[in-house]
Amino acid sequence: MSRIKQCFAQLAESGKKALIPYITAGDPTPEHTVTIMNGLVEAGADVIEIGMPFSDPMADGPVIQLACERSLAAGTSVRKVLSIIAEFRKHNTHTPIVLMGYLNPIEFFGYQAFANSAKEAGVDGILLVDLTPEEATDVVECFRQNDIDLIYLLSPTTTPARAKKICDLASGYVYYVSVKGVTGAAELDVDSVKQHVDSLREITDLPIGVGFGIRDAKTAAAVSHCADGVIVGSVLVNAIAENKDQPKEYIADALQAILAPMRNEMDA
Numbered sequence: 001m002s003r004i005k006q007c008f009a010q011l012a013e014s015g016k017k018a019l020i021p022y023i024t025a026g027d028p029t030p031e032h033t034v035t036i037m038n039g040l041v042e043a044g045a046d047v048i049e050i051g052m053p054f055s056d057p058m059a060d061g062p063v064i065q066l067a068c069e070r071s072l073a074a075g076t077s078v079r080k081v082l083s084i085i086a087e088f089r090k091h092n093t094h095t096p097i098v099l100m101g102y103l104n105p106i107e108f109f110g111y112q113a114f115a116n117s118a119k120e121a122g123v124d125g126i127l128l129v130d131l132t133p134e135e136a137t138d139v140v141e142c143f144r145q146n147d148i149d150l151i152y153l154l155s156p157t158t159t160p161a162r163a164k165k166i167c168d169l170a171s172g173y174v175y176y177v178s179v180k181g182v183t184g185a186a187e188l189d190v191d192s193v194k195q196h197v198d199s200l201r202e203i204t205d206l207p208i209g210v211g212f213g214i215r216d217a218k219t220a221a222a223v224s225h226c227a228d229g230v231i232v233g234s235v236l237v238n239a240i241a242e243n244k245d246q247p248k249e250y251i252a253d254a255l256q257a258i259l260a261p262m263r264n265e266m267d268a
């Protein structure tokens with residue numbers, strides 16, 4: 001059983017929901033990332049979503065765009081991201097890692113080579129923002145061969161027919177994007193999220209994670225009541241930006257101070 005599947009199964013058994021923080025790898029520098037990841041686990045992360053920095057992150061708002069810039073300026077490459085994950089895996093073999101990114105750098109690296117190296121580094125899932133299900137066949141095969149789960153995005157405007165097609169390709173979990181727009185959205189309507197998640201339940205048995213616009217413990221808890229997991233990005237990435245000149249342990253603490261209350265409120 002994949003690490004992601006196992007994680008959601010264990011959570012379901014104990015009546016809990018997955019807390020999935022997102023950070024951009026190499027932000028502010030590659031030397032920071034493992035320490036920050038350890039902090040996220042300590043604060044109660046069940047899965048970690050790691051972004052591969054990209055120069056044109058079209059689904060991202062300003063907060064994550066700037067994180068990509070900091071990371072690229074510090075020399076983060078695809079290979080570097082994988083070595084960061086391998087480093088984390090030396091002492092953590094239980095937390096599933098989902099790599100999030102855009103197609104271009106991976107196409108350049110080579111899909112097969114990337115999928116093989118990702119597996120070797122300890123990656124469990126991959127979320128490629130601009131991979132449409134129509135184009136997916138070859139790419140999907142490279143990841144399948146390596147038992148890497150394919151996480152797909154579904155949005156408020158995805159039709160039921162398309163959602164079904166996407167869910168049939170997906171494994172691990174599906175990611176419901178709570179709002180139309182980019183990451184770091186200000187407002188999220190819990191009632192509308194619940195309605196959409198309920199209708200997705202008729203299409204798929206996969207766990208459903210919800211992300212975009214979750215920035216406080218109250219919202220995280222409210223969303224977790226109608227989904228299987230919550231994904232939290234920009235509020236954490238913003239805390240990295242605000243503390244980027246501090247020691248890495250200090251940054252890790254700042255992120256824990258945001259994530260731990262979410263964990264508490266979700267489990268309450």
Ligand SMILES: O=P(O)(O)OC[C@@H](O)[C@@H](O)c1c[nH]c2ccccc12
Nearest residue numbers: 022059183184185212213232233234
């Ligand atoms: O930042 P937010 O609003 O908390 O949303 C999570 C999101 O950042 C993370 O999952 C993510 C970062 N970049 C993305 C690109 C597409 C979809 C999702 C993402």
